[in-house]
Amino acid sequence: MYNQSEFGNLENYLLEKKSFKKTSCEHTLNTYVFTGEVELKKHRFKKFSLLLINTYDEKALEILSKFFFLLCITIALVTIINFLGNDIADWFYILGIVFSLIPLIISLCIQNVLEYYQDTFCKKCGNKLACEEVGEPIMKETSSFGDYTLTVTRHWKCRYCGNVDTRESSENIFAEQGEMLPAVSLKGIECRKCGGIGTIVETKRPDIKEIGKKRLTRRYYNCTLCDHEDISESEEITFHGTHTG
Ligand SMILES: [Zn+2]
Numbered sequence: 001m002y003n004q005s006e007f008g009n010l011e012n013y014l015l016e017k018k019s020f021k022k023t024s025c026e027h028t029l030n031t032y033v034f035t036g037e038v039e040l041k042k043h044r045f046k047k048f049s050l051l052l053i054n055t056y057d058e059k060a061l062e063i064l065s066k067f068f069f070l071l072c073i074t075i076a077l078v079t080i081i082n083f084l085g086n087d088i089a090d091w092f093y094i095l096g097i098v099f100s101l102i103p104l105i106i107s108l109c110i111q112n113v114l115e116y117y118q119d120t121f122c123k124k125c126g127n128k129l130a131c132e133e134v135g136e137p138i139m140k141e142t143s144s145f146g147d148y149t150l151t152v153t154r155h156w157k158c159r160y161c162g163n164v165d166t167r168e169s170s171e172n173i174f175a176e177q178g179e180m181l182p183a184v185s186l187k188g189i190e191c192r193k194c195g196g197i198g199t200i201v202e203t204k205r206p207d208i209k210e211i212g213k214k215r216l217t218r219r220y221y222n223c224t225l226c227d228h229e230d231i232s233e234s235e236e237i238t239f240h241g242t243h244t245g
């Protein structure tokens with residue numbers, strides 16, 4: 001175990017996620033397990049979702065989402081084929097791109113609606129728009145020498161039958177092991193416990209996760225002199241939007 005101050009930036013991160021609650025770390029021989037509280041799930045475009053869910057069932061929403069996705073690909077292909085084939089005007093090309101993006105956006109919106117549908121659907125009594133999130137959602141991270149995984153556990157209570165469903169998911173949070181720092185970059189670092197300089201080594205590959213626009217890197221250090229373990233988490237803002245949580 002290590003004390004709370006060693007979390008550094010992780011504390012700030014959790015503060016922002018919610019008023020500070022305890023995060024704990026447990027490690028057995030080769031595996032570190034971090035558990036901490038996170039925020040209740042926020043659904044976007046709620047009114048739009050309610051409207052669609054009241055009108056369509058799950059199957060219809062899935063079909064709609066697929067239809068718009070295929071429409072996007074079709075328009076994009078037609079545009080490309082025309083572009084390669086003839087001397088088409090630039091405006092046609094630009095128009096094709098714009099018209100292929102619109103169904104893509106619609107498809108992604110419906111995906112979002114589907115998520116809301118699944119979150120609020122009660123599997124026990126079969127009512128839609130029935131469940132509400134209750135209790136405290138917990139994020140659990142497991143990091144070993146070869147693997148890093150992350151899951152979020154949430155509780156959903158049905159307002160019709162009272163059933164509480166506990167669901168675990170990775171919530172599409174990007175999580176992977178990164179690369180260790182070159183040994184040279186640790187040369188000037190001082191051990192926080194014994195003050196030894198150049199005695200710190202990185203013991204395993206870092207954990208990297210992306211939540212929203214934040215990319216958090218957790219590194220594991222050990223002092224070769226006093227055996228002090230230091231786990232630090234730092235964040236940086238990412239500007240690419242490829243994997244958002
Ligand atoms: Zn520990």
Ligand SMILES: [Zn+2]
Pocket residue numbers: 122123124125126127130158159160161162163
């Ligand atoms: Zn129910």
Ligand SMILES: [Zn+2]
Pocket residue numbers: 191192193194195196199223224225226227228
């Ligand atoms: Zn030391």
